[in-house]
Amino acid sequence: MSRSGARFITLEGVDGSGKSTQAKALKQALEAEGHDVLLTREPGGSPGAEEIRSLVLEGDPQRWSAETEILLFTAARRDHLERTIQPALEAGKIVICDRYVDSTRVYQGLSRGDLREIVDSLHALMIGREADLTLLFDMDPAMGLARAKARKTREERFEDMGLEMQQAMRKGFLELAEAFPARFAVVDAGREIEEIAETCLSLVRARL
Ligand code: ADP
Ligand code: TYD
Numbered sequence: 001m002s003r004s005g006a007r008f009i010t011l012e013g014v015d016g017s018g019k020s021t022q023a024k025a026l027k028q029a030l031e032a033e034g035h036d037v038l039l040t041r042e043p044g045g046s047p048g049a050e051e052i053r054s055l056v057l058e059g060d061p062q063r064w065s066a067e068t069e070i071l072l073f074t075a076a077r078r079d080h081l082e083r084t085i086q087p088a089l090e091a092g093k094i095v096i097c098d099r100y101v102d103s104t105r106v107y108q109g110l111s112r113g114d115l116r117e118i119v120d121s122l123h124a125l126m127i128g129r130e131a132d133l134t135l136l137f138d139m140d141p142a143m144g145l146a147r148a149k150a151r152k153t154r155e156e157r158f159e160d161m162g163l164e165m166q167q168a169m170r171k172g173f174l175e176l177a178e179a180f181p182a183r184f185a186v187v188d189a190g191r192e193i194e195e196i197a198e199t200c201l202s203l204v205r206a207r208l
Helices: 019-032 047-057 066-090 101-110 116-126 141-149 163-179 193-207
Strands: 008-013 037-041 094-098 133-138 184-188
Touching: 008 019, 008 101, 019 037, 019 094, 019 133, 019 193, 037 066, 047 066, 066 094, 066 101, 066 116, 101 116, 101 163, 133 163, 133 193, 141 163, 163 184, 184 193
Parallel strands: 008 094, 008 133, 037 094, 133 184
Antiparallel strands: none
């Protein structure tokens, strides 16, 4: 398979917007076309980063300050990049990553004051890799939150932020998409699963 084109694909959007569902569907569809695909997620995606995941996602919503969270998510991302993402890309795989730095830009960068510059500086210093293509699953956060809540996990620190904050997150994601139009594709995530999957596959095909 060709090694040029978009091989590092990230999926972003508010909680419950269907990222995990579409990530799996996209992996299957690309594999059916003969590609070698790695599906991974953040926070997590490597043993060390999965340990950090439980630190950041479980417990009291006030457990960490936004600044500490930026450090924790970035530490997890560095380990994930070194041990999972880079090796897979070097092996010629397509990497599909369920959330990446745009989530930090939006959740930590906007939720408790404007910390975008800190997120971007630390990213430049410690990560330095953007996705080739970012699919933004855009939908009414009320619908996403209802779907996400139905899952009932212990990882609810961010889902507990409430609807108003999720609205701000949605806006933050859309602003990023506007700022980086070459990298982003906005997908209407309020449709049927199969319809969304077709849109995603054709967006990816066009960039491979
Ligand atoms: P995310 O990873 O963005 O949090 P998920 O893929 O886990 O979202 O989806 C959240 C819930 O909504 C799951 O129970 C999933 O089965 C359901 N779901 C996903 N996509 C759709 C859709 N297009 N229509 C209806 N339900 C959906
Ligand atoms: P995820 O498991 O993808 O949640 P969901 O399936 O509900 O979308 O991510 C867990 C939470 O972590 C989510 O609420 C967003 C948050 N998060 C950040 O705040 N910053 C980050 O950098 C990342 C990657 C996730």
